[in-house]
Amino acid sequence: MHTQHRRRVWLFGIALLGLGGALAVFGLGIGSTGFQSLLAARHDAVALQIVWDIRLPRTLGAWLAGALLGLAGSVAQGLFRNPLADPYLLGSASGASLGVAVALMLFGGSVASMQWAMRLGLTGAAFVGAVCAVMLTLMLARGVQQTLRLLLAGVIVGVVLGAVKDLITIASADILQALQGFILGSTGLVGWSACAVMAAVGAACLLLAWALAPVLDGLALGEATARSLGLPLGAMRAALVVVLALATGAAVAQTGLIAFVGLAAPHLVRSVVKTTHAGLIVLSAAMGGLLLMAADLLARWLIAPQELPVGVLTAVLGGSYLLWLMHRRGARGGVA
């Protein structure tokens, strides 16, 4: 029974990755000019650049960003013992938008402030904003000991930073559209360097989260039980918050605010297989990657040659799937 179960987890993981690989091939052929770019790539430098420098990195980037969000989502849900937790819970989303708003405002300002902002770039500003927001949350919550305090601090930081962002947009209304673009989320601007950053952060976070997964299994049985297992709860929790902040920050910085992937990926995994947190984290990453990559393909394909912001699609698709899942479970008398 046990080995059969393990085999099922493995098969599921391999299926997720295989599907991801197949979709990636489609990713090379979908865009403003369609498959002919792929065929022309052999003798046409621009077609080659489109396939190799634009479509491939953005397809892989979508997978990586989705994986980071799926990973962060499963960590958040385990850490807060709450199935509604998502990666943006500790204020990173509003921190990142605030960072982008400040950078955009500086772009429009004097030459000196602009050069400062340009050195950091929009992605840098978003990352710094996201990580600072989580630090602020931790400071308000006085550490990671009390889950509820941490949650509350996260919500408050999110609201306050969001309001500051709104103040900035009122002062300089011309940044509104670029900011809205960031908030809707898009993989259209992901290049190879962004992929490298996300891959590096993703690998580090995955390893760390995987190693710390037993503490999440312990926490699932209650804080007292976890403590009674003799785990250094404080330090491990702090490390998991770091994983959460880094993974979310890296994804948000490169692709903007992508809704629902972090929330939905762990739920989708749990609806197929039952596994420990170590397995859940890895599978959620693979699921998140697959989700965002598929959504990105749809975003490029639906109204080609134009494209939709992918965050809108993930919210619509992920949200409706979760609703359906809840409805089905509800009908059977259980809870999600």
Place this chain on the structure above:
Amino acid sequence: MKMSRFPSLLAAIGLSLCALAAHAFDVVDERGITVSLPQPPQRIVTLLPSLTEGVCALGACSRLVGVDNYSNSPNAVLALPRLGGGLDPNVEAIVALRPDAVLLAKSSRVTQRLEALGLKVLVLEPKSHADVRRVLDKLDQVLGTHEAANIWRAIDASVSAAAQALPAGAKGQRVYFEVNSAPYAAGESSFIGETLTRLGMKNIVPASLGPFPKLNPEYVVRANPDLIMVSVRSAAGMEQRPGWSGIRAVREGRICRFDAAQSDVLVRPGPRMDEAARLMARCIAEKAG
């Protein structure tokens, strides 16, 4: 004899200038970044309506290969591929057009990505009357057209003419220009405000409040403008706003409602600023004259 040689000398200088223009040259854009162009660009993408209009005003419309979603003037650009807006710039479609220069605004999100892909990117963003002139000069330099001075003179003269044609009684009216119903206003220091000032109007929103401040509706009621300018889209229900029925402009029906195409002309700091001035002047003459 000596005099007859003079034109040919001029021609020679002109020719050598043209030859120079064909060589590589450097342009400093508004980020302070020096972009070197091997020759005046022949395949241009513009991602800001006022830049599209600027390029066309200089007679280089035929060199445009793609524009953003909002560029709709002159008519020649309507047939060009649309490359997205501030929300959804389409990197792939831009690269596929093989542009040798991309002109865009400061707040554009694609700047870094396009540069990483090896495209020449120039950031130019006119925001005031002086900027319109500066950007025209810069575009002139980039395109190698030598037209900017003439065009600017014509625009400037046309704005002055619109101002002079106004009846003397219409001058000094207190005007409120509403950008949208939040309400955001166009202040004295905005591009629109500058045009109003040149037409001899008094803006109820002083420069100290910034170019496009978000006002408390109460402020407008207290300022009691003689004339209100607003786009059709945000004009609906203006008379029903609490207390607004007492405003002189509302009471006497002195509200100019501009349709979408007219609003485009009014709010874009570009070569159609003379047309904008004429639109405003017509409104002033009709409502307040």
